[in-house]
Amino acid sequence: MSDSGDNFQAETKYHRDRMSEGKRKWSSPPPLYKEYPDSEKVKLPPAIPPSDMSLYESIKKRKSIRSFKDEPLSREYFSYLLWASTGICRFQGSYPYRTVPSAGALYPIETYVVVNNVGGIAEGVYHYSVKSHELETLKTGDFGASAARAALDQEMCAEAAVVFIWTAMFERSRHKYGQRAYRYIYLDAGHIGENLALAASSLGLGCCHIGAIYDDEANNIVNVDGTEESVIYMAVVGLAD
Ligand SMILES: Cc1cc2nc3c(=O)[nH]c(=O)nc-3n(C[C@H](O)[C@H](O)[C@H](O)COP(=O)(O)O)c2cc1C
Known part of the structure; x- marks a missing residue:
C-alpha cells in the first residue's frame, strides 16, 4: 500500500490563507435520496420507541456483541433501529433533517440491510428508503454467508x-x-453506526460494527459500482446469545 492516507490527510487540510483555492462552484446538487422506484416495497411499522431505557443506561450497557441467538428480530425493533440510525426526525421548512448530524445536511450515506431473521420479512437484501421509511427489495434469498465472506x-x-x-x-x-x-x-458513517449501537443497546440487543471488509465483495451484495457508490461500513444486530 502507498502512503495515500498520509497524502490524503495533508492534501485535504484547510488553511486560513488558502481557503479560496478550495472554493467550489455550487453545481446543481445530486439528489438527496437514492430510490428504487420499480422495487417491491416492504412496509415498516411506525418507529415508536419500544423501550424506556435511559440514555445513560443505553450508553453504559453498549458493548460489541458477536454471538447471537437463532431467534427473529421483531419488525417493530427493526423499524426503530432503521429510524434511529438514519431516519427523518424533523423538517425545517420542507428540508428533512435526520437523527444523525451530517456535514452540510447532505446525508451521503445510504443504508442497505441483509435480512437473515426478521419477523415477517423474507430473507434478502433491501435498501432503506429514508423518505418513506420502508424497505425496497433488491433481491431475496439467503445472503448471510455472502455477507460473512465479504x-x-x-x-x-x-x-x-x-x-x-x-x-x-x-x-x-x-x-x-x-x-x-x-x-x-466517514465521520457521518460513524454517527450512524453509534446511533444504531445505542438504539440496539436500549432494546437489549447485540450489535457489532465491522470495518474489515473485502470492499468489492460487499459492493456486489448491494449491487453498487464501488466508484460512484461504495460500501464503507457494516454492522450486525441480533438477539444477544
Ligand atoms: C470502525 C470500526 C470497525 C470495527 N470493525 C470490527 C470488525 O471488523 N470486527 C469486529 O469484530 N469488531 C469490529 N469493531 C468493534 C471493535 O473491535 C470494538 O468496538 C472495540 O474492541 C471496543 O469494544 P466495545 O465496542 O465492546 O466497547 C469495529 C469498531 C469500529 C468503531
Missing part, C-alpha cells in the same frame, strides 16, 4: 438477525466540499 469471513454476519451495510454516494458531499468531503463522509 466481512473477512466474520461468521457473525450469517448468525445475526440483520446486517447493516452502509455505502457512501461520494458526489452528494463532494459537489460541495471537494476532496475534503471524504473526511466528512
Whole structure:
C-alpha cells in the first residue's frame, strides 16, 4: 500500500490563507435520496420507541456483541433501529433533517440491510428508503454467508438477525466540499453506526460494527459500482446469545 492516507490527510487540510483555492462552484446538487422506484416495497411499522431505557443506561450497557441467538428480530425493533440510525426526525421548512448530524445536511450515506431473521420479512437484501421509511427489495434469498465472506469471513454476519451495510454516494458531499468531503463522509458513517449501537443497546440487543471488509465483495451484495457508490461500513444486530 502507498502512503495515500498520509497524502490524503495533508492534501485535504484547510488553511486560513488558502481557503479560496478550495472554493467550489455550487453545481446543481445530486439528489438527496437514492430510490428504487420499480422495487417491491416492504412496509415498516411506525418507529415508536419500544423501550424506556435511559440514555445513560443505553450508553453504559453498549458493548460489541458477536454471538447471537437463532431467534427473529421483531419488525417493530427493526423499524426503530432503521429510524434511529438514519431516519427523518424533523423538517425545517420542507428540508428533512435526520437523527444523525451530517456535514452540510447532505446525508451521503445510504443504508442497505441483509435480512437473515426478521419477523415477517423474507430473507434478502433491501435498501432503506429514508423518505418513506420502508424497505425496497433488491433481491431475496439467503445472503448471510455472502455477507460473512465479504466481512473477512466474520461468521457473525450469517448468525445475526440483520446486517447493516452502509455505502457512501461520494458526489452528494463532494459537489460541495471537494476532496475534503471524504473526511466528512466517514465521520457521518460513524454517527450512524453509534446511533444504531445505542438504539440496539436500549432494546437489549447485540450489535457489532465491522470495518474489515473485502470492499468489492460487499459492493456486489448491494449491487453498487464501488466508484460512484461504495460500501464503507457494516454492522450486525441480533438477539444477544
Ligand atoms: C470502525 C470500526 C470497525 C470495527 N470493525 C470490527 C470488525 O471488523 N470486527 C469486529 O469484530 N469488531 C469490529 N469493531 C468493534 C471493535 O473491535 C470494538 O468496538 C472495540 O474492541 C471496543 O469494544 P466495545 O465496542 O465492546 O466497547 C469495529 C469498531 C469500529 C468503531
